[in-house]
Amino acid sequence: MKFTLSWLKTHLETEASVETIVEKLTALGLVVDKVENKAEVLAPFKICEIIEAEKHPNADRLKVCRVNTGDEVIQVVCGAPNARKGLKVVLARPGDLIPSTKQVLKVGKVRDVESLGMMCSAQELLLGEASEGIIEVDPKACVGESYAKWMGLDETLIEIEITPNRGDCLGVYGISRDLAATGIGKLKPLKREIIKGSYPCPVALKTDSEACPHFTGRVIRGLKNGPSPLWLQKKLEAIGLRPLSALVDITNFFIYDLGRPLHVFDVNKLKGELNVRLSEKGESFKALDGKTYPLSEDMTVIADDSGVISLAGIMGGESTGCDDSTHTVFLESAFFDPISIAITGRSLGILSDSRYRFERGVDPASTLPGLEAATQMILEICGGEVSEIVVTGAAPDLRESIVFDPARVKTLGGLDVPSQRAQDILKTLGFEVKGEGQNFAVLTPSWRFDVEQETDLVEEVLRVEGYDKIPSLPFGDRPEKKLLSPLQERRFVVREQLANRGLMEVITWSFMAHKETELFGGVAESLVVLNPISQDLDAMRPSLLPNLLKVLLLNQNRGAEAVGLFEVGPQYSGPTPQDQHMMATGLRAGAFHSDHWCEKKRLVDIYDAKADVVDIFGGLTFQYSQAAPSWYHPGRSAALKLGPHVLGYFGELHPSILKAYDVKGPVVAFEIFIDRLPQVKRKSKLVLSSYQRVERDFAFVVSQDVQSESLIKAAQKADPVLTQDITLFDVFDLGDHKKSMGIRVGLQSQDHTLTEDEIQTFSQKVISLVTQSTGGVLRQ
């Protein structure tokens, strides 16, 4: 919402400075976005007149003009098609800062002809949009005068943000009322015009009360439309509205002055009676913006015999719009239901000042006064003869009576405000306060739909007093509770662990491209976004890997050769809360680390990913299963399980996935369901033995398909008490489907030094157990 300081002062009698007004507006909750005085940036630009315009000797489209600046006559080269003799223009001189480009104008030569200035377009002065030509100043303007001053731009323009609950401040009058409550000025009473009509309204009106609860109007005949007076044009231009014609400008004025939308129909273009009703299926409507809108059922419309001629409260129709030839109008002022306006406006996608106000709530009590005020201005500007008013329905009374205990300002708002002061504040805002003592009956004003209960009144008092007056109180009590649940804590721990392992944390979207989900098991229709922002982000991800692969590709394209990254975040197997799984997913690709002088570069393999997983699992015993999902290499991956629960997967990604994502391999990855990991058990007490530790090495020749785990488990059985640790120190391929695996077993007793006999017996047991369970033979 934009307004000028002078407009504000037509309603608010105040001596307050701009700074104070701005500060109060923000304190009231009418946040000031911008305060500007266009005259400051436009100060250098003066009105000049073209006294000669000749074709440029070297260019067809350019003109060489002689321009009277008031002090002298200078030569300016201009390319605008509308530059012509006698035109009053806005001139920039060398040294002036051009607002649109933020550059200083220099003396220039245009195709060998010297140019001592530039005639400005509205766009160059940031006063309008790009257009073909330069600004054409009113012929009545004086040469040499400041353009900003002439245009009334020497004005402080204030732009405020209005929250959706404050429709009453979408007019300057409402803003003035709020400001008056703070004590910086006095609200001037509105003039209540009552204009008697001299003849019955000739336009017949029919209203469906379901479509519109309150509709008023009248005819004004014999008026003259045309450009509105300069004061009105300037007023509208100052807030960025383009003046069109007196009738349109007058309705725009009241939208911004009182927040009261109005509409005028050209009576000569009406066919038959006006009918305010709900639309029917199949109807369509050509609006003033030139577009045709198909209507669905139950939209409030105004129709005549020709069909829909206005989308009530949103936009008028082209067929009955006013132009310079209009001499008889029907002026409409009505109250439309905010919800119905919101639904219609949204479904048709029409934005208008009128819709904006009606859907936030226009004061129903302003219907008739608004009609009268506009009538008065039309008579003053356009003349004419006024009919009687036609009225259907009555202004709905939406006021609320609220029981108010002023002590709530303290107990809820934290600010001590004397009861009398609270009452005064409410009264200046237009509330009626009755009663005394603890509980007042407060009647809300007709324009404040947002105030419904006591807490709303507390806010009214607080915002006028100022939130800054509320003393801030630190919490006195600080209960010592466990901040994070163990599951939440684990996410942080896992992040730190993975980052400590050299992986970079990334955060990627929770969604991905639906078509790509098939590579990762697909998603149910229930996980497809109905209104995605793009086709790349239209499904909730069933795995974090696709997004990580995109990150990998991006970084490989930017030259990264050793990539390790992870994300801790959700994936989805369905739409319910139980289907959201917290994952720690990571990948490593290409080299383990980049070229380095002292360590040979090597490519990542699944044991890197396994190391990441095992670190996260922290000593947890789990089972391997070959059933890793399809996006892994079938022979180089595993699912890790604890009983029936899958805790995660790791492995090399399937070559077809690398191809689909166009990434360079090898890529190894892991996915861990971190919320499924069991609680870490407390460690048992460590007892260190003081007796000699011995180590024995064994190398077994086994068949290629024997897994190391089965060999180690077999060896472990030999003497689980004496065995401290078993290290697999060597694996190599012997060919012929055989391989050798070397293990080193550490032995130590808690109560004696092991004898050679004991060690021998143990070794024999290891050998026979391994042979039994794996078919392995001790290498000689």
Next chain:
Amino acid sequence: MDRMGQLKHHFLTDVGKVSTLQELEDLRVGALGKKGELTLLMKELGEKTPEERKVWGAELNAVKEVLTTAFDQQKKRLEEEILNTRLATETLDVTLPPRPLLTGKIHPLSHVLDQTIQIFGQMGFVVAEGPDIEEDFYNFTALNIPLEHPARQEQDTFYLPPLEDEQPLVLRTHTSPVQIRTMLNQKPPLRIIAPGRTYRSDYDATHTPMFHQIEGLVIDTKTHMGHLKGCLEEFCRLFFEDPSLKLRFRPGYFPFTEPSAEVDIWWKGNSWLEILGCGMVHPNVLRNCDIDPTIYQGFAFGMGIERIAMLKYGITDLRLFYESDLRWLDYYGFDPESRE
């Protein structure tokens, strides 16, 4: 006597001349070895008279001691020289890079979430959570945002197909539904924060379709706006590490709080920057959660994590949080700390 003197003189002179350990050893053997000259003199002692033996013996021993010391000293000196010569050749380029250590970083948003959670933890808050795919009821209706409310249209909501014949599911547009879930499942007094992912259909220089918020909720019988101010002041001053940071509370509008406030901080001494929204929990919201608003009251706040992260760490483009360029992450990320 003369022989002994000559011997002593001869060996003491020679020991100073040897330059290798081998020469030194040869010299030592020549003097003190089994057939060494001094040893031979010792052997001759047996042929002497007891008196002579006494005198000669003492002198021989003295010479032996002098020579032994001289040999030892020379040995030590030579060994030192050899070591020094070796060390002089054993040089390494200390400026070579160390062995590779892979370093990962914590994403700045995770770091900021963690900091935020810790600060509120000191004030007695506990972390609560809710799902990203949310029911319309929790995301809107229970929060006093009816279907046609303008606020509901201002949030560009992502929708998912409805479950059976119910309302469409939404990707939560804010973390506020966690307030509702908490109030429906727990009894006051409550003091929770709810960090998490949130979604709105908006993608430009200042919006991403997914972003992070942290929600706060306090419900008891007497917490009022003064406490709200105190709590957020404490948070902002700790988070931005400025004990005198100025905050400005001004009226705002949220359907789920009344009175509502927007909070600005006075940033770098030149402007007010909006950083969060808050207010006293709306009585309708309490009623929707079966909490009696005539007995209980409290406040709620919601804050964008990206926003405060950008301010604190001077990150100027929101989209870079999600672009995942490893170089950017390495620069703006944080070293992991052990939390165990």
